[in-house]
Amino acid sequence: MSTNRNMRAGAPSQEEIRRQNLGALLRFVHERGQISRAELTSELGLNRSTIGALTADLTEAGLVTEEAPRETGRAGRPSLVVRAMSESIYAYAVSVEVDQIRVARIGLGGVLLDQRSIPRPRGSIAGTIDPITTFIKQMAGEGRCVGAGIAVCGMVRREDGMVHLSPYLGGAVDEPIADSLRERLPELLPQVAVANVADLCALAEHTRGVAAGCDNFIYMYGDVGVGAGIVAGGHRVTGHGGYGGEVGHMVVNPVGRPCGCGSKGCWETEIGEHTLLKLAQSTDIGAQAVLAVVDRASRGDHIAQAAVRQVGDWLGFGVANLVNIFNPELVIFGGTLRDVYLASAAQVRSKLNSIALAATREHVRLRTPALGSDGALIGAAELAFQQLLNDPLA
C-alpha cells in the first residue's frame, strides 16, 4: 500500500512518456555499463522497435553506442549491445572529508576515469574551493561534462544545497560550497549539486554496490563523526529539510561524554574515531591511526583489543536500535567504521542479537561497502548524473 500524496494524478502526455522511456533506458545502461537490446526489451517491457528507436535517439545524442556482442555461443543472430559513452560523457565528483579532499572524473556508467587527492586545508570549508578548482581544471577532458557532485561530511539543506553545519570541517555554517564552485568554473560546470557523504555512499551502493536491488538498508558512515544514509521501501530517508540520518547524535548513553553538538552521550562519542584512538592510547589522528589500532589489536595488543571491543559493543548497541526502527535487510559499515566493524564483528552481532527484536533483525546482513572508499565519489557522480538520467535529451 502506498501513501496517497505522491501519486501521479493525471496521465502523462506522449512527450512525457518518451522522456520517461529514454530516461529508463539510459538508466539501465548507466547502471549496468552495457546491456543487450534483448535485455532492455524485457526489462522495460517495451517492444523491439520502440527500444530500437529510443536507442537510436540516445546514440545520436552521443550518450550510448551500439556494437555487436562478443561470441555468445548461442545460435541465432545475437542482440546488439548498448554501451554507455563513458569516455566522453562524464561528471566531476568531489569528496570533502575530515582528512582529505578527493576529486575524480567519472564517466557515464560509473567509470572512474581520473582521480586526485590532497590533505584538507585547515580552516573553513570555503578554503577547499581553491584546490578543488585546480584539480578540476587539471583533469578537464574531451567530451561533455554534465556537472559536479559534492559529498560533504556535514548537514546539507535540501532546498539549496547549503552546508548547514559541519563541526569537523572547521565549523562551517551555511557555506554555499556548490554556488562558489559553480561561480569559479561556469564554463566547465553546467550544474553543481551537494549532499551528505553518508547519503551519497548509500546512493552509490544502491546503484552499483552491495545494496543493489535492496529496498531497505542503512549505510553507516563514520570518521570523527557518524552519520547514516538510509533507504526505506526503496526511497531515501532525508527528512523535511534534508537533515535526516543524523544517527551519530542519537543519545545512547545518558551518562556519557559531552558531544560537540552540545548534548552528551551521543552515539558518535562512543564509536567515533576520537574515542577509539583515546581508548587505544594512540597519539595519532585520522583514518591511518584507526587502521593502526585495528592492526595492533589483530597482533594481540591488549589495550588496542579492549578499545576495539568497547567501541564494537557500542556500535552493535546503536545498530540494534536502528534495526528496531527500520527493520532493514542490510547494514553497511563505511568510512573508518569499515575497519572498526571488521575488527569487532563478533561484538556487533552479539549486541544486535541481544538487543534487537528477533523479528526486526531476522534477515539483517551486516556488510562492508562493495565500492570501498570510492563510494563517496561514485555517489557524488550519481548526484551529478541525475538530471541527465531524468531527461536525457534536454
Next chain:
Amino acid sequence: MSTNRNMRAGAPSQEEIRRQNLGALLRFVHERGQISRAELTSELGLNRSTIGALTADLTEAGLVTEEAPRETGRAGRPSLVVRAMSESIYAYAVSVEVDQIRVARIGLGGVLLDQRSIPRPRGSIAGTIDPITTFIKQMAGEGRCVGAGIAVCGMVRREDGMVHLSPYLGGAVDEPIADSLRERLPELLPQVAVANVADLCALAEHTRGVAAGCDNFIYMYGDVGVGAGIVAGGHRVTGHGGYGGEVGHMVVNPVGRPCGCGSKGCWETEIGEHTLLKLAQSTDIGAQAVLAVVDRASRGDHIAQAAVRQVGDWLGFGVANLVNIFNPELVIFGGTLRDVYLASAAQVRSKLNSIALAATREHVRLRTPALGSDGALIGAAELAFQQLLNDPLA
C-alpha cells in the same frame, strides 16, 4: 532525487491510464468527502470532458454521486459537486487493543456509520474472533462492503498479514487473524487486511487528519507498549518484513529496567503505561488509570506530578533521538501518550531542544491526533479501501 529501483520502466497502456485516472479521481473524492468538478479538473490536470467521463463511470458503478452545489454566491454556472456514496460503499474497521476491541462500519469518504466495543477477552488474540464476528453481523448494512481492515498492537508481517508477536495480546505468535475472520464471514468480507495500529493511525492522520499534506512525520502510539507509524518523504517506513517502527524497543537507558522483549532499558520501559502508573502509585491499569494520574497531576498531586514529569522527560529524550534520525516536520502523540504528552509538553519540548540538533528540530511541530482515538478505526478502514481506490471498477 529519487532512487532508481521503483521507477516505472515502460510507459502505461491506455487501460492502465484510465484505471490510474479513475483511482486518482475516486481518491480525491474519498479524501475530501466531496469535491467540485472544477477542483477535480485543476487537481488532476485533466480536461473537463475527461473528468466528466470518469465521473460518469464512477457514478454508474455506484461509487459517487453528483449534485448541484449549495449557493456559491459567485456568478456563472456552478460546478457540479461529486460526493462519495458513503452510506452504500463501506468497510468494516477493527481495532484490537490491550483494553478493548472496537469494530466500526465506515463509509467511503471516511464516514463513521456505526461503532461497537467491548473489553478485550483475556487470552490469545484468537479469542477476539468471536466478538468481532458478532459485531460485524450486527452492523451489516445495505450496499456494498469492500472488506475489513484490522489494527493490532503487535508486529504484522507484511507478506501475509500474520500477527507475529504481541506480548500484550496474550503473547500471540503467528496468529492468522485476517484469515480466521475471512473464513468466518466469507460472504460479508471479500478481503481482510491487517496492520500495526501505529502505522494505521499514521495513515489515517495522513489521509484526513493533522498530517494531511505532510511528507515527513512520526505518529507515536503508546499504551502498555510503544510503537511508531513513520512517514518519510511521503512514503511509509515499514521495513523489509513489515516490522519497522518498533521505537518502543530503542534502548534509551542502558542501565534501565528489564523489558518484556528480553532486553533492558527499552524506551517503553520508561514511557509505557505500567511505568507511569507505578511511579504514580496507582493500583489501577489501563487508559482510564492513565487519565486519572494526569488528572491528579493537574490538581496538584505531587506524586502524580513527579511521575508525569519523569515520563515526560523520557518521552522527550526518545523523541529527540527520532528527530535526529528522521528530521520530521511533525510528531503526533496518540493512544495514552496523547494525555501523557499534554500533561508534560514542557518537559518533552525542553528535552527535545537540549538533545536534538538545531537543524533537525527546527521545524518540528508536536501535536495530538486530529482524529483522536478514532484514528485506529479510520486507518483500518483506509487499509480496506486501498484495493478499491487502486482500481475502482475491478
